[in-house]
Amino acid sequence: MPPTDPSRERPRPGPGTSRRQSPGSAGAATAAGAVPTVAENAPTATVESVGENPVEVSLRVNGSRVRMETDPRATLLDTLRDRLALTGTKKGCDRGQCGACTVQVDGRRVLSCLTLAAALDGARVTSIEGLADGDELHPVQQAFIDHDGFQCGFCTPGQIMSAVSLVEEGRTGSDEEIREHMSGNICRCSAYPFIVDAVRSVRGKVG
Amino acid sequence: MRPYDFTRPRSVGAALGDAHEGSAFLAGGTTLVDLMKLELMTPSRVVDINRLPLRGITVDRGGLHVGALERMSDVADHQDVRSRYPMISQALELSASPQIRNMASMGGNLLQRTRCGYFRDLTTACNKREPGSGCAALTGHSRMHAVLGTSDACVATHPSDVAVALVALDARVHLESLREKRTVALADFYRLPGHTPQVENELRAGELLTGLTVPPLPWASRSAYLKIRDRRSYEFALASVAVALDLDLDRGTIRDARVAAGGVGTRPWRLEAVERALVGRPAALATYEAAAAPAGEDARTLPHNMFKPALLRRTLVRALVALGGRS
Numbered sequence: 001m002p003p004t005d006p007s008r009e010r011p012r013p014g015p016g017t018s019r020r021q022s023p024g025s026a027g028a029a030t031a032a033g034a035v036p037t038v039a040e041n042a043p044t045a046t047v048e049s050v051g052e053n054p055v056e057v058s059l060r061v062n063g064s065r066v067r068m069e070t071d072p073r074a075t076l077l078d079t080l081r082d083r084l085a086l087t088g089t090k091k092g093c094d095r096g097q098c099g100a101c102t103v104q105v106d107g108r109r110v111l112s113c114l115t116l117a118a119a120l121d122g123a124r125v126t127s128i129e130g131l132a133d134g135d136e137l138h139p140v141q142q143a144f145i146d147h148d149g150f151q152c153g154f155c156t157p158g159q160i161m162s163a164v165s166l167v168e169e170g171r172t173g174s175d176e177e178i179r180e181h182m183s184g185n186i187c188r189c190s191a192y193p194f195i196v197d198a199v200r201s202v203r204g205k206v207g
Numbered sequence: 208m209r210p211y212d213f214t215r216p217r218s219v220g221a222a223l224g225d226a227h228e229g230s231a232f233l234a235g236g237t238t239l240v241d242l243m244k245l246e247l248m249t250p251s252r253v254v255d256i257n258r259l260p261l262r263g264i265t266v267d268r269g270g271l272h273v274g275a276l277e278r279m280s281d282v283a284d285h286q287d288v289r290s291r292y293p294m295i296s297q298a299l300e301l302s303a304s305p306q307i308r309n310m311a312s313m314g315g316n317l318l319q320r321t322r323c324g325y326f327r328d329l330t331t332a333c334n335k336r337e338p339g340s341g342c343a344a345l346t347g348h349s350r351m352h353a354v355l356g357t358s359d360a361c362v363a364t365h366p367s368d369v370a371v372a373l374v375a376l377d378a379r380v381h382l383e384s385l386r387e388k389r390t391v392a393l394a395d396f397y398r399l400p401g402h403t404p405q406v407e408n409e410l411r412a413g414e415l416l417t418g419l420t421v422p423p424l425p426w427a428s429r430s431a432y433l434k435i436r437d438r439r440s441y442e443f444a445l446a447s448v449a450v451a452l453d454l455d456l457d458r459g460t461i462r463d464a465r466v467a468a469g470g471v472g473t474r475p476w477r478l479e480a481v482e483r484a485l486v487g488r489p490a491a492l493a494t495y496e497a498a499a500a501p502a503g504e505d506a507r508t509l510p511h512n513m514f515k516p517a518l519l520r521r522t523l524v525r526a527l528v529a530l531g532g533r534s
C-alpha cells in the first residue's frame with residue numbers, strides 16, 4: 001500500500017471541483033477525505049470535493065481503518081479506485097451486469113458498482129488487494145495462475161473474489177455447482193473452463 | 208447522478224419522517240443505484256433503511272413471515288423456506304447472480320422496475336418513464352416483452368421471479384406510512400398498465416414496505432419454479448412458472464393446484480383457469496396438456512415475442528410433469 005501522508009491538508013468540499021483524482025497524480029495515494037485515516041499504513045486521500053451533502057463514514061478496507069467524508073452518490077467501486085487507490089477492483093459495466101467489480105462486504109460477495117459508500121458506515125470491505133498474505137498469494141489466486149484461469153485478466157479480480165466466496169460458501173460440490181455459482185462473473189475472453197479447473201483445485205483447501 | 212441528500216434513520220418512524228414526495232428508500236440498491244446512474248430515478252433525498260429492524264424469517268401458524276430487508280440469498284437458503292415453500296427458494300436462486308442476491312432485499316425485489324430496454328434508454332419514447340411520450344417497444348425489439356396484461360400504452364414485463372411464486376401462494380405485503388399500517392394481497396398490489404403505466408403498484412409516496420406474509424399451505428412442499436431464459440443463468444425469464452400440486456397419491460389424482468407465470472405478463476400472472484383444469488383430474492401428461500392448452504390464449508403478441516404463448520404452455524407442462532409425474 002502507498003505511504004501515508006498525514007500532513008495533507010483537509011480539502012475543502014465545494015461545487016465545481018472534481019471528486020475524482022487520479023491515484024498517481026499526487027504521488028501519495030489517497031483515502032480519507034475530511035479526516036485522515038487512523039490506521040498505520042492506511043492510505044490517505046486528497047479529495048477535491050465530496051459533493052454538496054457529504055456523509056461521514058468509517059469502515060475497514062482490507063484491515064485498515066478508513067474514516068472519510070463521501071459524496072452520497074459515490075459508489076464503493078469509485079471510492080476504492082479513485083480515492084483509496086485500490087485499482088485492482090475493475091469497472092466493467094458499472095451496471096451490475098458483469099461481476100468485474102466484485103468485493104466482499106462483511107464477508108459476503110457483492111457488486112461494488114451498485115453499492116453506495118455512504119451506506120457502508122461500520123462495514124468491513126475486502127478487495128482483491130486484501131487477499132494475499134504479504135508476498136504469499138491466497139490459494140485461489142495461486143490456483144488461477146496454475147490453471148491459466150484468465151486471458152486478458154480484466155475480469156480476474158472479480159472472478160477471484162467470487163471464487164473465494166464460493167469456496168467459503170461451500171458451493172464447489174460439482175462442476176455444475178461451480179459454474180452456476182460463478183455465473184455472476186462474465187469473462188469476455190471465455191476462460192470459463194480454466195476458471196472451473198482453478199476453483200475445483202482449491203476445493204477443501206480454503207474456507 | 209443528480210445530487211441528493213442522504214439520511215440513515217434507525218427506526219421506522221424516523222425513516223417515514225425522513226421520506227417526502229421526492230425521496231427514495233435505499234435497501235440493497237441494485238435497482239435504485241442503477242436507475243439513479245441512468246438518471247431515470249432522480250430522488251432529491253435517499254433514505255438508507257438498512258438500519259431499520261425489518262428483519263426476520265419465521266414460520267408460525269400464520270404462515271411464513273419475512274422482513275422487507277431480508278436478503279434474497281438468506282431467504283433462499285432458509286431451511287423452512289426450502290422445505291415448506293421450495294418454489295420460493297428456487298425462484299430466488301434462479302434470479303440475478305449470487306452477488307446481487309447477497310445485496311438485494313425482498314422488499315426491493317418486489318418493487319424493482321421493469322428491465323424494458325426502452326424504459327432504461329432516456330432517448331426513446333416510454334409512457335412508463337415519460338407519460339404520453341409513446342411506447343417504442345410496440346414497433347421495436349419486443350423479445351423480452353409481455354404478452355399478457357398489456358395495453359396500447361405499455362408492454363413492459365414485470366421482472367421479478369420471486370413475485371411469481373409469492374402470487375401463486377397468495378402472499379400479502381405489509382405497508383406502513385405515517386398515517387396508517389395496511390396489508391395488501393400481492394396480486395392486487397401490482398397494477399395493470401392501462402393508460403397509466405407509470406403507476407406500477409399500490410405503494411404511496413413515502414410509504415414503506417415492511418414485510419410479507421405467505422399463508423400456510425402444507426402441500427406447497429411439493430412445488431417448483433421453472434425458468435426459461437436465453438442464457439443458462441444470470442438472465443431474466445422469457446417465460447417462467449411457479450407450480451404447487453396437492454397430490455392424492457393413493458388415487459393418483461390432483462386435489463389442488465397453484466399456478467402462476469412470469470416473463471409473460473405486465474405483472475406476475477396467476478393462472479386460475481389452469482388450476483381449475485387440474486383439480487380432480489389424474490396426475491398424468493394428458494391432464495397437464497389439457498390444462499395448459501388455454502394458457503396464454505388471450506395473449507397479445509408482438510413481432511418478436513410471438514413464441515411466448517407456446518413457450519408458456521410447454522414450460523407449464525414440463526413443470527407439472529416434474530412435480531406430478533407422467534402418469
Ligand SMILES: Cc1cc2nc3c(=O)[nH]c(=O)nc-3n(C[C@H](O)[C@H](O)[C@H](O)COP(=O)(O)OP(=O)(O)OC[C@H]3O[C@@H](n4cnc5c(N)ncnc54)[C@H](O)[C@@H]3O)c2cc1C
Binds near residue numbers: 095096232237312369
Ligand atoms: C444484472 C441484474 C440482473 C437481475 N436479474 C434478476 C432476475 O433474474 N430475477 C429477479 O427477480 N430480479 C433480478 N434482478 C433485480 C434484482 O432482484 C432487484 O434489483 C433487487 O431485488 C432489488 O432489491 P434491492 O434491495 O436492491 O432494492 P433497491 O434498489 O434498494 O430498491 C428498489 C426500489 O424499491 C424501493 N424500496 C426498496 N425497499 C423498500 C421498502 N422496504 N419500502 C419501500 N420502498 C422500498 C427503492 O426506493 C427503489 O425504488 C436483477 C438485477 C440486476 C442488476
Ligand code: FES
Binds near residue numbers: 101113
Ligand atoms: S462493474 Fe459492477 S457488475 Fe459490472
Ligand code: FES
Binds near residue numbers: 155186189
Ligand atoms: S480474462 Fe479477459 S475478460 Fe476474463
